[in-house]
Structure formats: structure tokens, C-alpha cells
Amino acid sequence: MLLENLINYGLSDKEAKVYLAALELNESSAQDIAKLAKINRATVYVIIESLVRNGLISIVRRGKKSMYLAANPNKMIELLEQQKAKIAAKVDEVRSVLPELETIYNYSPSKPRIRYFEGLAGLQELYRDTLKTNQTIYSFDPVHEGMSKALLKWLGEEYVPERIKKEIDIKVICPHFQQPSTARFIEESKKLRRELRLVPADKFPFTIEIEVYGSKVAIISYDVKEMFGVIIESEAVHKTMKCIFDLSWEGATKYQENN
Structure with missing residues (x-):
């Protein structure tokens, strides 16, 4: 059920599995995440990079070793609110030029x-x-x-x-x-x-x-x-x-x- 919810949120199947594994393991290595998520390690590195970019996983340096920590689930609400604000801004921007666009749309001389x-x-x-x-x-x-x-x-x-x-x-x-x-x-x-x-x-x-x-x-x-x-x-x-x-x-x- 959690996996399905995360996919509905916008994650891919593998991203959802990696995030859930990282959440369960707390601070952990890519190898441990790969083992729990049942995804090969090379693929896990790629997915972790994507989740880091989206703010759902952070990198923790332990000497020369990189460990990974899942963000608090509340982060997803925060990210959605940010997306909502961006969409609202885009709607306002389009609305401001709508009369001009409709004039072009309605103009058809022949x-x-x-x-x-x-x-x-x-x-x-x-x-x-x-x-x-x-x-x-x-x-x-x-x-x-x-x-x-x-x-x-x-x-x-x-x-x-x-x-x-x-x-x-x-x-x-x-x-x-x-x-x-x-x-x-x-x-x-x-x-x-x-x-x-x-x-x-x-x-x-x-x-x-x-x-x-x-x-x-x-x-x-x-x-x-x-x-x-x-x-x-x-x-x-x-x-x-x-x-x-x-x-x-x-x-x-x-x-x-x-x-």
C-alpha cells in the first residue's frame, strides 16, 4: 500500500522501493539499500542520485564513505506545496497574457x-x-x-x-x-x-x-x-x-x- 501511495505521489516503482528501504534502514550504504529494495547496486546509485535531486534522500559523509539518509516523510508535503506555489504562479502568468493570446486565437482573416x-x-x-x-x-x-x-x-x-x-x-x-x-x-x-x-x-x-x-x-x-x-x-x-x-x-x- 505504501509503495502504491509513493508511486501516486510521483515516484517510479524503483524510486519508491529505494526510498522505503532508506527510510527503514535510517543512515545506510547503497549496498544495504540495494539488498533491502532487491534492486542491483548499480541501479540503486542512479536512483539515489534522482532522489537526492528531489530532496528525498541526503548524502552523509563518513570519512571516505558515502552514507544515505531518507528525508522525513513530511518533506513530500513540503515539496508538493512548493510545486503548488509554482503552478499557481504559472497560472497567474498565463492568465495575465490570456487576453492577448485569445486575440491571436480568435483572429482568422481567411x-x-x-x-x-x-x-x-x-x-x-x-x-x-x-x-x-x-x-x-x-x-x-x-x-x-x-x-x-x-x-x-x-x-x-x-x-x-x-x-x-x-x-x-x-x-x-x-x-x-x-x-x-x-x-x-x-x-x-x-x-x-x-x-x-x-x-x-x-x-x-x-x-x-x-x-x-x-x-x-x-x-x-x-x-x-x-x-x-x-x-x-x-x-x-x-x-x-x-x-x-x-x-x-x-x-x-x-x-x-x-x-
Whole structure:
């Protein structure tokens, strides 16, 4: 258990064994440490040098002979506090130049920015991005039965409540598949700030979700067998896809009487 704790602290397996051996032996020779740690002596010398650099072992001179003494275990807390202070300083430093860096990141005169996402965590990150602009989202959403259950749960419990909290409306064009997931989607729409227009699934059986928002377009495959997504950040692509959505939204009007 102690060995595992030391490895979690950041030591390698052999470093942890050497430190524990030195701790148990108190002031001791490399040979004694090697014997107790069950690591060959040549390797122990290399590991001791590493632990000395990290402040976890100190060298004690006894005449011409070098002995080794493990630092008090409290030293690890002290070292972690030092690392914490250094990280905090780095965070502050990055934070101070963040506005400048974001200006460079956001400046794209002609070249679009494309990002790829994969798996559950990737799609969660993608969906979170759609809430950054606080503007209406325009969506083509197939709402099909093959959707990952874990993603569906996360959308219902975290994403949608966050969207509602931010007062972000969404307009959705959805193929009217005769399935439970579509029925639930229709039933819940009004209370979830979601305006919905259904189109015949036999004429428009799309299975990929498209989100048009901000200056971006997200393309999402949330099928459990193929979970990936792409965000394209481009004014031209966004403008074109928004026109396509508006045209589709207007065209979907004629199907509403039958739904």
C-alpha cells in the first residue's frame, strides 16, 4: 500500500522501493539499500542520485564513505506545496497574457479553424462549446434510437439544464421517426426552450446532427458505434449553413399540420 501511495505521489516503482528501504534502514550504504529494495547496486546509485535531486534522500559523509539518509516523510508535503506555489504562479502568468493570446486565437482573416472530437468526453466538450455564445442555436437533429445512452443521460441531466439556465433557445428540424425517443423529444420541447419543426422521416432520413451557432457549425455523429464530432469555425461556412437552415425551416412549415 505504501509503495502504491509513493508511486501516486510521483515516484517510479524503483524510486519508491529505494526510498522505503532508506527510510527503514535510517543512515545506510547503497549496498544495504540495494539488498533491502532487491534492486542491483548499480541501479540503486542512479536512483539515489534522482532522489537526492528531489530532496528525498541526503548524502552523509563518513570519512571516505558515502552514507544515505531518507528525508522525513513530511518533506513530500513540503515539496508538493512548493510545486503548488509554482503552478499557481504559472497560472497567474498565463492568465495575465490570456487576453492577448485569445486575440491571436480568435483572429482568422481567411483560414477556418477546424477541431475534431471523439468519444463521450469529446462530444461533451463539443456540446459545451455551443453554449459559449449565449445565442440561439439552429439544429438539424435526427434524435434516433442508436444514440449513446451515456451521452443521452448527460444531455438531459447537465447540458439541457445549463442551456435553459443561460436562457439559450434552440430551433430544431427533426425527422419524424415513429419511435419512443422522437415522441419524448416532441413532448418535452415546449418546456425546454426548444422550438420544433418535424419533417417526414421517409423523405428526410438524416442521421447526423448539425448545430449552427455563433460563428461556428458543429457536425455530430452520436451513434454509440460512431461517436465523433467536428466544429468548423468560419464566418462563410456559418453564414451558408444558417441560410440552409432558414430555407429548411421555412420549407418545413407545410408539414406541421400533419404532425
